[in-house]
Amino acid sequence: MPFSFLLLVLAGLAVISYRFGTARARAVAPGRQSQLHSRPMYHGLYAAMWCGVPALLIATLWVAFQPLLVKGLVMGGLPDAYQALPEARLNLVWNDIRNLAIGDVVRAQPAPEIQAAADTFHRLYAIGNSALALLCLVLAIAGASFALRRVSLTLRARNQVEKVITVFLIASSMVAILTTVGIVLSLLFESLRFFTKVPPLEFLFGLHWSPQTALRADQVGSSGSFGAVPLFTGTLLISLIAMCVAVPVGLMSAIYMSEYAHRKFRAIAKPMLEILAGIPTVVYGFFAALTVAPFIRRFGEGMGLSVASESALAAGLVMGVMIIPFVSSISDDVINAVPQAMRDGAYALGATKSETIRNVIVPAALPGIVGGVLLAVSRAIGETMIVVMAAGLAANLTFNPLDAVTTVTVQIVTLLTGDQEFDSAKTLAAFALGLVLFCVTLALNVFALHVVRKYREQYE
Amino acid sequence: MSELTVKSGQGGARTRELVAAGIGKRYRAERRFRIFGLVAIVSALVFMALLFASIIGKGYTAFVQTEIRLPISYDVAVIDPEGVRDAAEMRRANYGKLYRDGIQSLFPEVEGRTDRRLLNGLVSSGATFEIRDAVIDSPDLIGKKGEIWVPAADDVDMLVKGRIDRNEPENTRRVSDKEIAWVDALQKDGRLETRFNWRFFTQGDSREPELAGIWGAVAGSFLTMLVTLLLSFPLGVATAVYLEEFAPKNRWTDIIEVNINNLAAIPSIVFGLLGLAVFLQFFGLPRSAPLVGGLVLTLMTLPTIIIAARVSLKSVPPSIREAALGLGASKMQMVTNDVLPLAMPGILTGTIIGMGRALGETAPLLMIGMVAFIVDIPHGFTDPATALPVQIYIWADSAERAFVERTSAAIMVLLAFLIVMNAAAVILRSRFERRW
Numbered sequence: 001m002p003f004s005f006l007l008l009v010l011a012g013l014a015v016i017s018y019r020f021g022t023a024r025a026r027a028v029a030p031g032r033q034s035q036l037h038s039r040p041m042y043h044g045l046y047a048a049m050w051c052g053v054p055a056l057l058i059a060t061l062w063v064a065f066q067p068l069l070v071k072g073l074v075m076g077g078l079p080d081a082y083q084a085l086p087e088a089r090l091n092l093v094w095n096d097i098r099n100l101a102i103g104d105v106v107r108a109q110p111a112p113e114i115q116a117a118a119d120t121f122h123r124l125y126a127i128g129n130s131a132l133a134l135l136c137l138v139l140a141i142a143g144a145s146f147a148l149r150r151v152s153l154t155l156r157a158r159n160q161v162e163k164v165i166t167v168f169l170i171a172s173s174m175v176a177i178l179t180t181v182g183i184v185l186s187l188l189f190e191s192l193r194f195f196t197k198v199p200p201l202e203f204l205f206g207l208h209w210s211p212q213t214a215l216r217a218d219q220v221g222s223s224g225s226f227g228a229v230p231l232f233t234g235t236l237l238i239s240l241i242a243m244c245v246a247v248p249v250g251l252m253s254a255i256y257m258s259e260y261a262h263r264k265f266r267a268i269a270k271p272m273l274e275i276l277a278g279i280p281t282v283v284y285g286f287f288a289a290l291t292v293a294p295f296i297r298r299f300g301e302g303m304g305l306s307v308a309s310e311s312a313l314a315a316g317l318v319m320g321v322m323i324i325p326f327v328s329s330i331s332d333d334v335i336n337a338v339p340q341a342m343r344d345g346a347y348a349l350g351a352t353k354s355e356t357i358r359n360v361i362v363p364a365a366l367p368g369i370v371g372g373v374l375l376a377v378s379r380a381i382g383e384t385m386i387v388v389m390a391a392g393l394a395a396n397l398t399f400n401p402l403d404a405v406t407t408v409t410v411q412i413v414t415l416l417t418g419d420q421e422f423d424s425a426k427t428l429a430a431f432a433l434g435l436v437l438f439c440v441t442l443a444l445n446v447f448a449l450h451v452v453r454k455y456r457e458q459y460e
Numbered sequence: 461m462s463e464l465t466v467k468s469g470q471g472g473a474r475t476r477e478l479v480a481a482g483i484g485k486r487y488r489a490e491r492r493f494r495i496f497g498l499v500a501i502v503s504a505l506v507f508m509a510l511l512f513a514s515i516i517g518k519g520y521t522a523f524v525q526t527e528i529r530l531p532i533s534y535d536v537a538v539i540d541p542e543g544v545r546d547a548a549e550m551r552r553a554n555y556g557k558l559y560r561d562g563i564q565s566l567f568p569e570v571e572g573r574t575d576r577r578l579l580n581g582l583v584s585s586g587a588t589f590e591i592r593d594a595v596i597d598s599p600d601l602i603g604k605k606g607e608i609w610v611p612a613a614d615d616v617d618m619l620v621k622g623r624i625d626r627n628e629p630e631n632t633r634r635v636s637d638k639e640i641a642w643v644d645a646l647q648k649d650g651r652l653e654t655r656f657n658w659r660f661f662t663q664g665d666s667r668e669p670e671l672a673g674i675w676g677a678v679a680g681s682f683l684t685m686l687v688t689l690l691l692s693f694p695l696g697v698a699t700a701v702y703l704e705e706f707a708p709k710n711r712w713t714d715i716i717e718v719n720i721n722n723l724a725a726i727p728s729i730v731f732g733l734l735g736l737a738v739f740l741q742f743f744g745l746p747r748s749a750p751l752v753g754g755l756v757l758t759l760m761t762l763p764t765i766i767i768a769a770r771v772s773l774k775s776v777p778p779s780i781r782e783a784a785l786g787l788g789a790s791k792m793q794m795v796t797n798d799v800l801p802l803a804m805p806g807i808l809t810g811t812i813i814g815m816g817r818a819l820g821e822t823a824p825l826l827m828i829g830m831v832a833f834i835v836d837i838p839h840g841f842t843d844p845a846t847a848l849p850v851q852i853y854i855w856a857d858s859a860e861r862a863f864v865e866r867t868s869a870a871i872m873v874l875l876a877f878l879i880v881m882n883a884a885a886v887i888l889r890s891r892f893e894r895r896w
Contacts, residue, residue: 169706282849
């Protein structure tokens, strides 16, 4: 029975138990509705919960762990010759078995052991699925009949139902923590495996990045080197260019919007700027790669400069535009938080509007603006699609904005897209890069939020 | 007192002098500053206009497609030599020969292998399927002669749409002078015209630009978004309700809150790494599946929905809660019957905005293999699929000139979806949100 069908059946059973529950509660107390501890609706929900929740829990656990279980059983049943294979080869064997069992196209006639394993795989899945379906149905019906039998005047159905809902609420709020834990653990775990192959110091301070490892052990000249400094400088360069665009433009538009603009102008221009923030990054990437980069190249060549076709400048410029609304909306907030009394004081001393802004408002709002800029920097560092599409793959250690550079996110994408062996240093390197990215953006964010909060408290 | 006034009066004259001397300069600085501000806003908007203009300019032609009307003789010997009219058998017939014969018959003067091959190349290889489908649909065509519109090859399409410059020297142009002459001849006969490109909206991906469509990607995006919505909406609302209405103020709650704020700021690609390591490697879920894409996007969208839902719950005045509790409602009844319905418009607005962001998200989907070349339309949550933004990325990477207009057109479709979603959010907010 397919899983989605099982879910549908369970949902149907739950609805039926709800109906029975309410009907029974009404029948228990004909004409004495007010003596029921809980309203009939809660009796119905109580029955539906007993029907659906245990079965659903079992089904979820099963679906999550069935693949692991089956893999263990199938691989354990392979002859010893296969057991002795290294892990990478074993994974390939596993892929063959799975493809065979699912019925995908397999290149050659499979070995009899593999065919047998695939049959086992198939059988285990079939047994597992029907066992699950049976178990779920039994649990659902047993649960429902148990709950229905308990319906009485004094059953505290509402309290029970509310308890279950509260547990669900608490469990949902755990998802956020689980996600963070999952991110940290998965990045850390894979990075540690990477660092057993490449020493961390070489990774963090090495100047040469070329992750092409040898395909065969006896191959020469492509041992792969994982010095990530060129990636860090590339990321910094592009983020710096982006900030050079985003900070002045974003800050000036925020100042104009909050201090000068007419209410009507603001009402139109502000949402228009926000549109920039809503455009998917892949669209910016396309624009950067196909329109901005060729334009910069032609322009540069017209001035006698040599410009790489995937220059850091193009990616940085477009990324800067993407970040403008981010900077401007944060600056707008902090400028509006500056008390009116400070403006009035400056005007009373005879300062013009721009003098007030430059000498009073901006200095007063500076911590908040700096915090906002730091948030924007963290966004620029983590931005992926623009650089994947518009920046290059060449890990050049340069600060020339006309050259091609590569970034941390670009390398993560190129290392992990396409078919890969999960254990090679090449794919594990992506996780180490991800760990660096995660730590840097997290630190920037925590620090920036701290600065912004401190600043807000100052004027409250 | 009077002494002071006199003093300041004397100083006042000097001050006034100083101020008067500098005032012109200061006013000019003021004007400059103001103009800078205006320039900043205008330049951002101009950039946006350029972006839209460039995408529309590049992409609007993708909504039409050059087609050629070919005379076809549905030869029994080719289609159904045994005469059994078996559909499976007829699917395997050599329909390529039929369209090649068709185009050859229009230019009987063309001789020689290379020239003939060049001539055949005017028609897209997709013509094969077009003719096959026509035959399968109405088998009584067999043995007769007929005319059929088939798509032209991408180079012809680009030429007709003016994307290939006829004035360029022949050796650098993608189409030769001969081909141009044939195309012109076809056009003069009324056998070649641009028609609405329905394939773009109904087909999956293809290596041939003229046959590639976005339907597969749209279906993949839809399935992914469905998973995301079904998971992130209940989870997000539940978390927000717990934190706003039930959670005790303690360390644990603080940790959850800090966590949610940090998750909102983590780069999306890190979520992709999480999906790869946890969902694919650990739980062994299938690669390229909308299910996994939906799971990853759920984790990414949750913070947005939680934050929006909390703001919305916070804005429901405490008097409502007190009134409900005063009437004897339990805390849970108060939340489900009174607070949540009032907060729902705000929550839905936040959800739509979060979904819009998820719809445009590309990077995490690349990590979990949704970037594969997939021709089939996905029908279930575990079928291999791509999503619309990923399709844009794939096409943007393709070398063929004709994919540029497809990419731009796909971007227009994506933006249209986003505009509709955001408009819905705006309407929802202005219609139903109550100010207390």
